[in-house]
Amino acid sequence: MDTMSNKPLQQRFWTYIVVGLLLFFLGMQYDIWRRSSSAQPKTEPVEDSLARIVKSGVLRVGYIDYPPAVIKDPNTGQLSGEFVDIAKFIASQLNVRLEFEEASWSTFMTGLQTHNYDISIAPTYIQVSRSANVAFTRPIAFLGNSAGVKKGDSRFENIQAPTDLDRSGLVVAVVQGEAADLFVKEHFKSAKVLELSGSDLSAPLELVATGQADVGLTDAYVTEQFVAQKPSVRDLFPNNPYNVSPMSWAVRPDDYRLLNFLNNSLEYLEATGKTAEWQKKYHAPWMYGIPSVKRP
Secondary structure, three states: OHHHHHHHHHHHHHHHHHHHHHHHHHHHHHHHHHHHHHHOOOOOOOOOHHHHHHHHOEEEEEEOOEOOOEEEOOOOOOEEOHHHHHHHHHHHHHOOEEEEEEOOOOOHHHHHHOOOOOEEEEEEEOOOOHHHOOEEOOOOEEEEEEEEEEOOOHHHOOOOOHHHHOOOOOEEEEEOOOHHHHHHHHHOOOOEEEEEOOOOOOHHHHHHHOOOOOEEEEEHHHHHHHHHHOOOEEEOOOOOOEEEEEEEEEEOOOOHHHHHHHHHHHHHHHHOOHHHHHHHHOOOOOOOOOHHHOOO
């Protein structure tokens, strides 16, 4: 009788033991999972700039004063130009307004990276080195580079290529961060290079005109315009600009959706002839056969 009466108690005892062990092991597994989950790095979702732009109703635009792509009125500060009109049209289609912030050739990438603006409409050469920090849109235009020297300076009579200007004793002026600056950093070893701050691409040529530099390197369009006004400076490559390259806009590298939207918009504007209309309106040289700035 005693054995029979103790049997239910023994069964309940072992049941409690099994349930307790099961709960213990489940608790250990949960703790291990919780610890491993908390140890995983938390990644923030990539910002969808296009969605934010539409939601806020504001497209923030970085620019550099560079006629005829971007023209800043010195008296009113109002902006016009081919690239400005393109940006205004795109903004109107999104039903958003534009906010502009001025940059320079050495700061436009930083402005994007620090989120001062969403896109840069500065007419920027696509460069491999720059592509590590920004994403470029499809090309909007093509433009080459040239060099200015004092007219009558016999040292430059037999120059065939820009690398021939890398000579000891020569002072070569460039604008910091601009394509010519990147070119001399890559190719020049002997000449003394003056890096000028700011966004005025005619500044290197001005130093040549005033005798403070022997060579001014800048883009072909600026060179052509400068020598037309100051004949004391000669364009070394008037009919054969070097490094003819695509110009485009830029966004942050991870703004895939915004980049795709801009590329589609630019494709549409070119296919429908609107880009050509704006180029004609502002006499953009990269489209209408000015010899020193020809499209390849």
